[in-house]
Amino acid sequence: xxxxxxxxxxxxxxxxxxxxxxxxxxxxxxxxxxxxxxxxxxxxxxxxxxxxxxxxxxxxxxxxxxxxxxxxxxxxxxxxxxxxxxxxxxxxxxxxxxxxxxxxxxxxxxxxxxxxxxxxxxxxxxxxxxxxxxxxxxxxxxxxxxxxxxxxxxxxxxxxxxxxxxxxxxxxxxxxxxxxxxxxxxxxxxxxxxxxxxxxxxxxxxxxxxxxxxxxxxxxxxxxxxxxxxxxxxxxxxxxxxxxxxxxxxxxxxxxxxxxxxxxxx
Amino acid sequence: xxxxxxxxxxxxxxxxxxxxxxxxxxxxxxxxxxxxxxxxxxxxxxxxxxxxxxxxxxxxxxxxxxxxxxxxxxxxxxxxxxxxxxxxxxxxxxxxxxxxxxxxxxxxxxxxxxxxxxxxxxxxxxxxxxxxxxxxxxxxxxxxxxxxxxxxxxxxxxxxxxxxxxxxxxxxxxxxxxxxxxxxxxxxxxxxxxxxxxxxxxxxxxxxxxxxxxxxxxxxxxxxxxxxxxxxxxxxxxxxxxxxxxxxxxxxxxxxxxxxxxxxxxxxxxxxxxxxxxxxxxxxxxxxxxxxxxxxxxxxxxxxxxxxxxxxxxxxxxxxxxxxxxxxxxxxxxxxxxxxxxxxxxxxxxxxxxxxxxxxxxxxxxxxxxxxxxxxxxxxxxxxxxxxxxxxxxxxxxxxxxxxxxxxxxxxxxxxxxxxxxxxxxxxxxxxxxxxxxxxxxxxxxxxxxxxxxx
Amino acid sequence: xxxxxxxxxxxxxxxxxxxxxxxxxxxxxxxxxxxxxxxxxxxxxxxxxxxxxxxxxxxxxxxxxxxxxxxxxxxxxxxxxxxxxxxxxxxxxxxxxxxxxxxxxxxxxxxxxxxxxxxxxxxxxxxxxxxxxxxxxxxxxxxxxxxxxxxxxxxxxxxx
Numbered sequence: 029x030x031x032x033x034x035x036x037x038x039x040x041x042x043x044x045x046x047x048x049x050x051x052x053x054x055x056x057x058x059x060x061x062x063x064x065x066x067x068x069x070x071x072x073x074x075x076x077x078x079x080x081x082x083x084x085x086x087x088x089x090x091x092x093x094x095x096x097x098x099x100x101x102x103x104x105x106x107x108x109x110x111x112x113x114x115x116x117x118x119x120x121x122x123x124x125x126x127x128x129x130x131x132x133x134x135x136x137x138x139x140x141x142x143x144x145x146x147x148x149x150x151x152x153x154x155x156x157x158x159x160x161x162x163x164x165x166x167x168x169x170x171x172x173x174x175x176x177x178x179x180x181x182x183x184x185x186x187x188x189x190x191x192x193x194x195x196x197x198x199x200x201x202x203x204x205x206x207x208x209x210x211x212x213x214x215x216x217x218x219x220x221x222x223x224x225x226x227x228x229x230x231x232x233x234x235x236x237x238x239x240x241x242x243x244x245x246x247x248x249x250x251x252x253x254x255x256x257x258x259x260x261x262x263x264x265x266x267x268x269x270x271x272x273x274x275x276x277x278x279x280x281x282x283x284x285x286x287x288x289x290x291x292x293x294x
Numbered sequence: 295x296x297x298x299x300x301x302x303x304x305x306x307x308x309x310x311x312x313x314x315x316x317x318x319x320x321x322x323x324x325x326x327x328x329x330x331x332x333x334x335x336x337x338x339x340x341x342x343x344x345x346x347x348x349x350x351x352x353x354x355x356x357x358x359x360x361x362x363x364x365x366x367x368x369x370x371x372x373x374x375x376x377x378x379x380x381x382x383x384x385x386x387x388x389x390x391x392x393x394x395x396x397x398x399x400x401x402x403x404x405x406x407x408x409x410x411x412x413x414x415x416x417x418x419x420x421x422x423x424x425x426x427x428x429x430x431x432x433x434x435x436x437x438x439x440x441x442x443x444x445x446x447x448x449x450x451x452x453x454x455x456x457x458x459x460x461x462x463x464x465x466x467x468x469x470x471x472x473x474x475x476x477x478x479x480x481x482x483x484x485x486x487x488x489x490x491x492x493x494x495x496x497x498x499x500x501x502x503x504x505x506x507x508x509x510x511x512x513x514x515x516x517x518x519x520x521x522x523x524x525x526x527x528x529x530x531x532x533x534x535x536x537x538x539x540x541x542x543x544x545x546x547x548x549x550x551x552x553x554x555x556x557x558x559x560x561x562x563x564x565x566x567x568x569x570x571x572x573x574x575x576x577x578x579x580x581x582x583x584x585x586x587x588x589x590x591x592x593x594x595x596x597x598x599x600x601x602x603x604x605x606x607x608x609x610x611x612x613x614x615x616x617x618x619x620x621x622x623x624x625x626x627x628x629x630x631x632x633x634x635x636x637x638x639x640x641x642x643x644x645x646x647x648x649x650x651x652x653x654x655x656x657x658x659x660x661x662x663x664x665x666x667x668x669x670x671x672x673x674x675x676x677x678x679x680x681x682x683x684x685x686x687x688x689x690x691x692x693x694x695x696x697x698x699x700x701x702x703x704x705x706x707x708x709x710x711x712x713x714x715x716x717x718x719x720x721x722x723x724x725x726x727x728x729x730x731x732x733x734x735x736x737x738x739x740x741x742x743x744x745x746x747x748x749x
Numbered sequence: 750x751x752x753x754x755x756x757x758x759x760x761x762x763x764x765x766x767x768x769x770x771x772x773x774x775x776x777x778x779x780x781x782x783x784x785x786x787x788x789x790x791x792x793x794x795x796x797x798x799x800x801x802x803x804x805x806x807x808x809x810x811x812x813x814x815x816x817x818x819x820x821x822x823x824x825x826x827x828x829x830x831x832x833x834x835x836x837x838x839x840x841x842x843x844x845x846x847x848x849x850x851x852x853x854x855x856x857x858x859x860x861x862x863x864x865x866x867x868x869x870x871x872x873x874x875x876x877x878x879x880x881x882x883x884x885x886x887x888x889x890x891x892x893x894x895x896x897x898x899x900x901x902x903x904x905x906x907x908x909x
Contacts, residue, residue, distance in 0.1 A: 030421055031771030032751055033816050055814070059794050062773065062812040066792040067586055068345075068424045075771055075814065102806070122882015123860065125794055127806040128813065204881040318844065325851030326839040326858065328786025328826035335785035419769075503790040503798050503852045503886050553788070553852030554886045585791040 029073035031065060039179040042078035046177040052076050054179055056098060057128035060137060078179060094184040097132025112188045116147035119197040122204060132180045136171055139231050139270045140207045143197050146236045149228035150212035153185035168235045188214060196291045207231050208275045209284050211291050222246045231280055232267040241265040256292050260285045301722045330551050332504060333521040338511055338578035342371050344571055345423035347413040347430045349405035352439035352660040356403055359413060360431040367429055369422030372575050374414040376400040380539040385627050386562055389532055396457035397626035399537055399566055406454055406625035407660050409591045416571045416579060439660040443599050443620045446659045454625055454658040463631045463656035471638040473652035475710035481614025481649030485605025487689050492601050493678035497594035500667055504553020506592050507582030508564045510572040518569050519546045523553060526560040533562040538570055557666035561593055561628055593665030596630055597622040598674045606686050610700040617641045619654040624663035631656045633671030639711040640672040643679040644720050645701040650710035698724060699739040704747060718744040757821045760828025768815045775799050777815035786827035786855045797883030800856035801825050807863035826855035837900040838862060847896035849887035857883050861897045871901055
């Protein structure tokens, strides 16, 4: 079957088309799906896209941001209201990829890709899909199952304070390389003591995951080398890192605690 | 740019016109305007796209090939198998008397590496070619594979390539290329220290930005014009002529600017089968590797394992060097017997060692065939030798640069492969490097010269 | 194969073509319009050789579908020189040995142009980021960075 593109005016119409045709894929920025077709993936023959303007909207209201799924990574970087997540957005690809890749696509990107998704997971974001809000962690766990043939509409989260989001993408190639491990952390502190923590990893599983043992151990501890020591011993709890051309699972496990420690103390 | 004219001032007239002068490249105007023509920068009406069905196994017997579904696929013009190739078993270096012929253009009864070409599909579009390729059914009986040099040389190892009969290339000198110079055992007896180290490297892909490929157009006069990014035009012409049993005059090879090669485009892989496709269909054919094919299928630099044993005296002279080198050719020879031969001659390095023993083996494994890449056969050896030199210097507590001055070859020295050294400039390069890197060495080394044995 | 009409401007000229639905902008530019200045290196959005400027933004023509570019203004290296006069970036690449095999060069030039159009006086860091998605395998990135910085300087001298 030759490839074709079907264009729909609304996300719901595109969702219906995706649901009706098992050999279809949603086309966002093209950085994942056109790449697959170019490499000879024959599992689909129809691209489905939606031109719904709502998908491209950015709204910021009372500290709460909602990004339409078609918002590009480049637009996040350019939007002053989103400055506190810009660093995470900048870690994605080069300028051309950032001008094409979308927020929605990043949430579907398989490891080692999907760096922004790691930040959004640490921000405890919610996504709008299949008619309802879904916690990002639940979406990620089922993104190639239940949510594979639906149009993700938007992602919402509370904007972090300046410097609140700690973000680190470790690459072997500087300045632009594929992730060895990506870490995002959002700490609440009172008088130097961590009152609560949310920590997310990329490449430490087939999808971005939360480091729950680390989060629990950090609560109530001073943000010092001594204070985070026990948390670092649990850094790899619950992880099953990927092995790819960039690094082995073993290597990722070895370097993760070091980078996590640096990020928490920075 | 600076030309330091004090070196060898008495050996040349000082009338350099080009060296030391900045010169603009003649081809960059084309590059910056996007007008340089690369092989694929042509459109042909009715162009067919060639897609290869490749082995998913490292080593397997082919029991049968079923093309019935693929041939019916819409857009398919022709499907080629080994039976269509006039001279299917070849080896590139047959042109310089390296034999036997050991590689199939399209696999017949066996595949010997994961990715080996089995069936070529020609269709109206890339997509149709991919879809039809997916419908080709090949019945494989998977065989035990040999995936390392060590496994290949075990006495009971499965035979990778029956055209050789054993898992190494047999030179006229025997199971390896040999260098014998002086008396290496006497050298070791004379040494104050003996250091044996093993070095190994993995295959390295050239990763050119432009992938390997060609576009072939049948001409009205019965000739075939092949636009190719080969780095070895005459190897390509002659091997294609042999494989297709066609007069070379019918093959019009058009080269030009190559979008990055680094040695990765000297094999003759895409052109013969694309020209055959054009001949059998009467239509223009494009065969261009995808990026994945470029990474997985095109020849890498060979993996190597090098065992270097040196005898050194406390005053810094290397008195014996014993090397066993193993060059992983992968499943077929391509350029690796030649690479292993080069390595043998190279191993003493740019140093004068009175007693040398080198055995260089070209080993066959069920891995992607390796071939040329910048200084193949010697580059990994240089890495290993220079690491070894540092280790030897540290062993005797000597500065590593001074240690190299003591052992550097100079004009008139007999090298281990029995070429007299001429035009050496290693000492002068090290003197200059010592200054630039601010790594001072004793004054006597700064007075040395490559032209004389004094000092 | 379903053919669909696509219309856009290419380097200021209006173009209209029928393309196969689902085909890439790279194919449309090369095979339909014949602009061979756009190179296909990886077809995965990874090497940057196919970079073009679409409505002022750097994008990858190998993973952009032609149909999604209808109505857009597209710029490629073929349109950089005007009236036989090289663009300062082209001159800087030529004079600064910023090209060897030349295959990545058109994409590099587009990435550099997208930067200078937006930021005429970039820092070295800006330049490094701007070509962060473009891979050169021969010359190395340093002469390319220097050429872009020197073109920016030449531009600012001309503007003064």
